[in-house]
Amino acid sequence: MSADASSARVPEGRALERTALAWNRSALSLAATGGLVTKAGADQGSLTSGLVGGGVLLFLAVAVWIYGRAAYRDRRTRSSTLFSPRVAHSGLTAVSVAAGVVALVIVL
Amino acid sequence: METRNVEASPGDLGREPDPRFSFANERTFLAWNRTALSLVAAGAAAAAFLRLGVGGARLLVALPLILLGTVISFASYAQWKHNEHALRLDQPLPYRTRLSRLLGWGIALIAAVTAALAVVDVLISEAPPARPANSSTPAPR
Numbered sequence: 001m002s003a004d005a006s007s008a009r010v011p012e013g014r015a016l017e018r019t020a021l022a023w024n025r026s027a028l029s030l031a032a033t034g035g036l037v038t039k040a041g042a043d044q045g046s047l048t049s050g051l052v053g054g055g056v057l058l059f060l061a062v063a064v065w066i067y068g069r070a071a072y073r074d075r076r077t078r079s080s081t082l083f084s085p086r087v088a089h090s091g092l093t094a095v096s097v098a099a100g101v102v103a104l105v106i107v108l
Numbered sequence: 109m110e111t112r113n114v115e116a117s118p119g120d121l122g123r124e125p126d127p128r129f130s131f132a133n134e135r136t137f138l139a140w141n142r143t144a145l146s147l148v149a150a151g152a153a154a155a156a157f158l159r160l161g162v163g164g165a166r167l168l169v170a171l172p173l174i175l176l177g178t179v180i181s182f183a184s185y186a187q188w189k190h191n192e193h194a195l196r197l198d199q200p201l202p203y204r205t206r207l208s209r210l211l212g213w214g215i216a217l218i219a220a221v222t223a224a225l226a227v228v229d230v231l232i233s234e235a236p237p238a239r240p241a242n243s244s245t246p247a248p249r
Contacts (some may be wrong), residue, residue: 015131022138029142033149040156085130086189089137093185096141100148100178107155107170 016075023068026092030061033099041106053102060095122196133191140184140207147177160229169222176214183207 034057041050067088151173158166187207194201 015128019131022135029145036152040152043156096181
């Protein structure tokens with residue numbers, strides 16, 4: 001089946017695409033935060049904690065990106081998604097809070 | 109008759125809303141979450157790059173940014189859930205949220221503190237260096 005035919009079948013096609021792109025941007029923001037946390041750790045003289053914290057955030061950024069892609073594909077084909085939106089959103093909130101805690105630990 | 113239960117999962121309430129509205133709500137949550145992450149990143153950047161002559165100034169800028177980002181991250185999830193409830197129960201969405209007020213006032217306060225610190229830093233750097241206590245200028249003849 002071509003992509004055009006698939007889009008025509010799903011009335012919310014463009015809204016779905018915008019949502020997938022928003023997940024992409026969230027993953028990029030998380031990756032950028034991970035890079036800055038690593039840099040801040042190196043400048044504070046705690047390179048190890050910076051590398052660990054930044055590495056964890058970069059790993060989580062990849063996980064968010066993979067989830068965004070999978071959710072887009074599943075919603076487009078109307079199959080069940082990996083997680084319910086509630087689980088996915090609370091997970092992303094937990095990841096953001098973890099980023100804040102890691103940054104706090106490194107800054108202090 | 110439907111009763112409102114804010115503790116229940118959004119999926120358990122009312123009727124399934126138009127998916128476009130759900131996606132719009134999800135994008136709004138993601139945008140707030142990115143804002144929170146940007147604040148955390150700005151705090152980390154302030155800790156890494158800010159060099160001010162005032163002692164502790166770096167922390168005074170970095171800590172509020174990181175804390176504000178963490179609070180907004182929590183609040184964005186609560187707002188998404190509240191909006192999802194409202195969509196499912198056909199209730200109106202709030203036009204002006206507490207979250208935007210929190211972000212506005214928080215950024216204004218941090219900007220004011222940062223500006224004050226920058227002014228103090230400039231004043232300190234332009235002040236003449238203090239003369240050492242044991243240095244004595246020769247008396248003119």
